[in-house]
Amino acid sequence: MSTSSADPAxxxxxxxxxxxxxxxxxVPSLVLFGLVYMVPLTVFTTYGIVTETSGGRLSVxxxxxxxxxxxxxxxxxxxxxxxPVAGSAYxxxxxxxxxxxxxxxxxxxxxxxxxxxxxNYLVIGIYLNAAIPAIPAWLIxxxxxxxxxxxxxxxxxxxxxxxxxIIAIQAIFIVVFLALAFVTLSGSGTVDLxxxxxGDGSAEGFSPILAGAAILCLSFLGFDxxxxxxxxxxxxxxxxxxxxxxxxxxxxxxxxxxxxxxxxVYPSNEFADVDSGSLEVMTxxxxxxxxxxxxxxxVAGALGSAIxxxxxxxxxxxxxxRDGILPRRLFGHVSVRFGTxxxxxxxxxxxxxxxxxxxxxxxxxxxxxxxxxxxxAVNLTVIKHYFLDAGEKNxxxxxxxxxxxxxxxxxxxxxxxxxxLVVGVCWLAAGLIWLLAVTxxxxxxxxxxxxxx
Numbered sequence: 001m002s003t004s005s006a007d008p009a010x011x012x013x014x015x016x017x018x019x020x021x022x023x024x025x026x027v028p029s030l031v032l033f034g035l036v037y038m039v040p041l042t043v044f045t046t047y048g049i050v051t052e053t054s055g056g057r058l059s060v061x062x063x064x065x066x067x068x069x070x071x072x073x074x075x076x077x078x079x080x081x082x083x084p085v086a087g088s089a090y091x092x093x094x095x096x097x098x099x100x101x102x103x104x105x106x107x108x109x110x111x112x113x114x115x116x117x118x119x120n121y122l123v124i125g126i127y128l129n130a131a132i133p134a135i136p137a138w139l140i141x142x143x144x145x146x147x148x149x150x151x152x153x154x155x156x157x158x159x160x161x162x163x164x165x166i167i168a169i170q171a172i173f174i175v176v177f178l179a180l181a182f183v184t185l186s187g188s189g190t191v192d193l194x195x196x197x198x199g200d201g202s203a204e205g206f207s208p209i210l211a212g213a214a215i216l217c218l219s220f221l222g223f224d225x226x227x228x229x230x231x232x233x234x235x236x237x238x239x240x241x242x243x244x245x246x247x248x249x250x251x252x253x254x255x256x257x258x259x260x261x262x263x264x265v266y267p268s269n270e271f272a273d274v275d276s277g278s279l280e281v282m283t284x285x286x287x288x289x290x291x292x293x294x295x296x297x298x299v300a301g302a303l304g305s306a307i308x309x310x311x312x313x314x315x316x317x318x319x320x321x322r323d324g325i326l327p328r329r330l331f332g333h334v335s336v337r338f339g340t341x342x343x344x345x346x347x348x349x350x351x352x353x354x355x356x357x358x359x360x361x362x363x364x365x366x367x368x369x370x371x372x373x374x375x376x377a378v379n380l381t382v383i384k385h386y387f388l389d390a391g392e393k394n395x396x397x398x399x400x401x402x403x404x405x406x407x408x409x410x411x412x413x414x415x416x417x418x419x420x421l422v423v424g425v426c427w428l429a430a431g432l433i434w435l436l437a438v439t440x441x442x443x444x445x446x447x448x449x450x451x452x453x
Contacts, residue, residue, distance in 0.1 A: 025233045027243050030226050032167055034247030036304035037222030037312070040170050041297060043255045046215055047262065048277020052269045054212035055203025059196045059260040061212035066252035068213070068412065069220040071405030072375045073248035075382045077241035080227045082385060084236035088227045089374035090316060096381040096389070099446035100435060103325050105377045106316060107431030111370030111424065112221065113313035114351055119363050120306035121145055121355040127299050138356045148306050149349040152314065153335070153342045166304035173297035174258065180286035181265045196263035214415035219255055221371050222305070223248040224378075225312040310348050317344040324447030325438060369424035372413040379406035 025033075047058065054061045079092040089109050094102020124144050125137035185191050226244050230236040233243075262281045271277035282291040318341035321331020335342040355363075382402035386392045416424075439446055 025229060025239075027239045027246070030229060030233060030239060030243035031247045031250070032164065033229065033308055034223050034226045034243060035251060036167055036301070037225045037308040038220060038247070038251045039222075039301040039305045040167075040174065040251065040254045040258075041294075041301045042219050043258045044262075044278035044281075044294070044298065046218070047259070047281065048269075048271045048274040050212040050215050051263065051277065052271075052274055053203070053215065054199070054208050056195070056200035056263060056267070056269050057197065057203075057209055058212065058263060059256050060199075061209050061216055062219075062252065062255045062259055064209060064213040065216040065220065066249075066256070068405075068408040069217070069223070069248055069252065070245075071401060072379060072409055073223050073244050075379045075402050075405050076224050076227055077244045078382050079378060079385070080230060080240040080244060081237045084230045084233070084240060085319075088224055088312075088316060089378045090319060092381045092385075093377045096384045097377075099325075100439075100442070101377075103320075103435050103446060104428065104431055105374055106320055107434075108370040108373040108377075108424075108428060109316065110313065111427050112367055112374070113309060113316060113370070114348065115363060115367045116221065116309040117148075117306050117313065117348060118352045118355045118358070119360075119367055120302045120309065121352055122358070122360055122363060123302045124299055124306070125355065126360065127295055127302075131295060141355045142353065144303065144306065145349050145352050145355075148303070148310055149345060151307055152311050152345045153340055154338055166300050166307075169300045170297050173293055174254070176293065177258075177282075177285060177290065178261060180290055181261050184265055184285050191264060192267075193264070195267050196260045200267070200269060202269060211415070214412050216255075217372070217412045218368050220248065220251065221368065222308070223251070224371070224374070225308060229312075229315065231315075310345065310352070313348050314341050314344040317341070317347065325435075366420050366423045369413075369416060369420050370427070372409050372416070373424070373428075375409040376406055376413065379403070379409060 043062075050061055051058045076088075083091050083095055085091055088106075090102055090106025092102075093105035121141045121144055125141040128140045129135060129137040223244055226247060227240055230240050233239050262278070262285075265285045266281045271280055278294070279291055282294045286293075317326065317331045318334070320326045321328050321333070321341075321344065324332075326332075330347070331341070331344050333341065333343045379402045383399055383406075386394075387398035392398050435446065436442070438444075
């Protein structure tokens with residue numbers, strides 16, 4: 001039975017028995033949520049790979065990616081204003097194209113959201129195990145999952161407070177890195193300020209920059225996570241769109257500055273290990289001290305991303321559970337004491353424990369598929385909702401700009417590896433099978449999310 005068709009009296013009783021999401025987050029907390037989710041230091045995760053791919057033009061590749069992401073972030077902001085509720089791309093597609101399309105969009109997004117916390121736990125285990133070999137990586141993963149789960153269950157306010165600390169650690173590192181880089185450059189003689197933009201000549205033309213930009217799309221996964229907290233935001237029709245745009249542009253500027261300065265300090269695309277090429281930048285800029293500081297700050301950033309990504313996917317599961325497309329008793333439950341979807345949080349934690357057995361290469365290769373599918377869908381929802389359904393014939397805002405965002409995300413989507421596309425298509429097929437089972441082959445209507453607050 002659809003949520004929207006339930007008996008009002010029964011719904012009132014159900015609401016009395018469940019807790020309610022609390023509107024406590026303002027624009028600063030929402031922006032921090034998005035920034036921590038994206039991890040400002042993620043610029044160094046693929047530093048060596050994209051520097052090599054782009055021929056030493058990492059900062060240019062970031063500018064191209066930022067331009068592409070701004071269009072999609074704008075579409076998210078517009079739809080967050082139209083539907084200020086939990087659910088993100090799932091809700092936008094559901095209300096615009098219908099419940100079945102909404103479900104498949106949300107299902108695609110789950111591939112990204114379910115795997116991203118796991119990716120962060122795995123990275124934390126790898127880095128801390130390298131720093132303290134006596135502690136096995138699997139134990140570090142389990143302890144980290146437990147800590148993050150408790151923080152998320154206790155309440156979204158505790159998550160916001162943790163975000164302040166984690167973003168502060170990264171901010172301090174960035175300041176120290178830029179200061180040491182300036183000192184290093186000052187004592188190195190003549191510095192070619194155009195070198196990071198011109199490249200080192202190892203990869204000519206614009207296509208290597210585009211190839212690098214496709215990889216860097218992963219750095220921006222997270223601005224959409226802000227929209228999943230719409231039901232916990234103060235004045236969500238204004239605060240959430242503003243926070244989405246601020247977080248996207250701010251992260252992009254940070255990425256461009258850090259990549260530009262890094263390539264001034266280490267003007268080469270030759271690394272002892274391309275996967276950890278950023279450590280050579282740190283050693284060049286500040287010796288062993290900066291390398292150790294970087295590791296600590298990066299782990300802190302991964303912890304923050306784990307906290308925020310787990311919070312986001314739990315709320316998407318909550319929206320789908322409240323909708324009835326997933327078991328309502330499990331996923332639609334909100335803790336009366338803490339006001340958080342505790343059962344959904346626990347489910348995400350259990351899935352994240354797969355970080356103990358999965359390898360980093362496999363995990364990283366599939367994490368972006370669902371996000372890019374969702375990005376494409378949200379760009380289309382702007383056209384459908386505003387230009388076609390609402391009849392707002394502003395061609396630039398309601399047709400041209402979202403279509404550019406759609407075209408750019410589709411291009412990035414087809415730039416993914418064949419393995420990623422195979423896994424993603426299999427995931428979509430599984431979602432379609434589940435939808436057919438729930439609706440008895442579409443003989444029953446797909447449950448519709450109740451948007452009343």
